[in-house]
Amino acid sequence: MSHFDEKGTLACACGQSHRLGTRTVLASRGALEESAELLVRTRGRGSRLWVLSDENTEAAAGTLWKSAAGKTRITERVLPGLPKPHPTMALVDLLASEVKAASPELLVSVGGGVISDLVKRLSLDMGLPNWCVATAPSVDAYSSGTSAINVNGFHGSVHARASEVIVCDLDVMEKAPGEMHLAGLGDLLAKFLAFLDWNLSRIVTGESYCELVSRVALESARGALSAARHLGRDPGESARTLTDAALSSGFAMQALGGSRSAATAEHTMAHFWESAHSVRNGRWDLHGILTGVASRMMLHSYRALYARLGDFSLDEMARLRRFDAELPWRESVEGGLAPFMSKVNEEMAGRTFDRGDLACRLEAFRNGQAQIAEVAAGMLDELASAVEILEGIGFPFSLRELALQPRDVLLPFRNMRLLRRRYSTFDLAYDLGLDEELRMSGEGYIEDL
Numbered sequence: 012m013s014h015f016d017e018k019g020t021l022a023c024a025c026g027q028s029h030r031l032g033t034r035t036v037l038a039s040r041g042a043l044e045e046s047a048e049l050l051v052r053t054r055g056r057g058s059r060l061w062v063l064s065d066e067n068t069e070a071a072a073g074t075l076w077k078s079a080a081g082k083t084r085i086t087e088r089v090l091p092g093l094p095k096p097h098p099t100m101a102l103v104d105l106l107a108s109e110v111k112a113a114s115p116e117l118l119v120s121v122g123g124g125v126i127s128d129l130v131k132r133l134s135l136d137m138g139l140p141n142w143c144v145a146t147a148p149s150v151d152a153y154s155s156g157t158s159a160i161n162v163n164g165f166h167g168s169v170h171a172r173a174s175e176v177i178v179c180d181l182d183v184m185e186k187a188p189g190e191m192h193l194a195g196l197g198d199l200l201a202k203f204l205a206f207l208d209w210n211l212s213r214i215v216t217g218e219s220y221c222e223l224v225s226r227v228a229l230e231s232a233r234g235a236l237s238a239a240r241h242l243g244r245d246p247g248e249s250a251r252t253l254t255d256a257a258l259s260s261g262f263a264m265q266a267l268g269g270s271r272s273a274a275t276a277e278h279t280m281a282h283f284w285e286s287a288h289s290v291r292n293g294r295w296d297l298h299g300i301l302t303g304v305a306s307r308m309m310l311h312s313y314r315a316l317y318a319r320l321g322d323f324s325l326d327e328m329a330r331l332r333r334f335d336a337e338l339p340w341r342e343s344v345e346g347g348l349a350p351f352m353s354k355v356n357e358e359m360a361g362r363t364f365d366r367g368d369l370a371c372r373l374e375a376f377r378n379g380q381a382q383i384a385e386v387a388a389g390m391l392d393e394l395a396s397a398v399e400i401l402e403g404i405g406f407p408f409s410l411r412e413l414a415l416q417p418r419d420v421l422l423p424f425r426n427m428r429l430l431r432r433r434y435s436t437f438d439l440a441y442d443l444g445l446d447e448e449l450r451m452s453g454e455g456y457i458e459d460l
């Protein structure tokens with residue numbers, strides 16, 4: 012994101028002014044020591060820090076970083092390694108009281124996505140800056156301005172404060188467990204779908220769109236692909252490429268102030284599994300793995316839907332008549348969604364289902380149909396080859412390997428539109444009256460596995 016001025020602002024061609032709160036990224040071998048020097052240089056000796064890690068990330072980098080940071084006054088909190096810490100608002104509040112007691116000047120996370128998300132949110136709540144010392148290339152969230160936190164039982168993206176300094180020591184990244192590398196790649200698969208759905212929404216709903224941000228996110232996914240090809244042959248180079256890709260995608264989100272460029276239906280699905288604790292095999296219960304598994308399912312279903320659109324001729328009057336006969340969504344919610352109704356209500360709040368709006372979207376679809384088909388074909392082809400590469404290096408795509416029950420997959424799949432207020436291919440299927448066909452493609456996918 013080299014277009015930004017030194018204050019981190021960019022007056023973009025999309026009409027928005029994008030802002031980055033991150034000042035420095037250290038992504039090289041020896042970055043741990045380098046960051047300790049930067050700490051002394053910018054904050055002086057004897058500054059008060061509060062450092063969060065867990066037992067695993069403490070061993071991977073925490074101990075080393077703290078000793079390099081030497082003369083600073085550190086209050087530390089090391090969470091247990093097992094069971095893995097869950098990023099909940101209750102935990103954020105508990106940690107906030109500990110931070111208050113320590114009255115630090117700076118918060119530091121040493122860890123993966125969960126530790127970084129907790130500290131970015133604490134940083135916002137406490138009005139204190141934070142630094143991120145990443146220990147694995149497993150997510151693209153280190154450089155984003157949001158955190159994935161469980162609020163009232165549902166996993167989702169909340170406002171946070173971006174890290175001022177991000178430290179990715181490639182010696183540490185390279186040594187991260189193989190599962191973490193796969194997770195990083197899995198999280199990046201989502202960018203092809205996000206690019207497709209964002210463009211779809213731009214065409215059909217007129218949603219605001221940033222070409223620069225969406226391109227940066229897409230390029231990050233392409234970068235990850237080349238990293239995957241070399242995984243194993245040159246672990247150092249692959250860790251570097253994957254780290255770069257994850258950071259770029261995160262910066263795209265930070266610049267945008269949201270996750271539109273990085274996440275669509277596959278993330279809604281993954282967040283559902285995280286909320287419902289659906290994945291019983293702890294080894295693979297990692298955000299990026301879940302996102303990758305969901306991405307392959309979306310690839311299958313999106314392909315089926317866009318293939319159907321090839322010779323689809325829209326009968327607008329018939330669709331609008333069906334709309335008139337539909338029950339309001341509230342009267343047709345299926346029983347299985349009961350535990351998730353607070354999330355559904357939050358996403359549906361203020362959303363109107365208006366006949367006139369639907370007619371406008373159908374008209375926009377008709378005018379943009381060729382362009383939509385072109386974007387979809389390109390993105391789904393790229394995603395298909397990315398999935399193939401990941402299959403070749405042992406990515407755990409099968410539901411059985413994750414110990415994931417078909418009902419935990421089909422429930423969110425059927426109800427995607429209620430779980431996220433963000434226009435996606437699922438909304439298009441509904442608008443065109445093809446939602447039943449999309450649902451059947453999901454069921455077929457599960458049966459084939």
Ligand SMILES: [Zn+2]
Pocket residue numbers: 150151198274278298299302
């Ligand atoms: Zn993600």
Ligand SMILES: [Zn+2]
Pocket residue numbers: 023024025026027029220221222223224
């Ligand atoms: Zn822009």
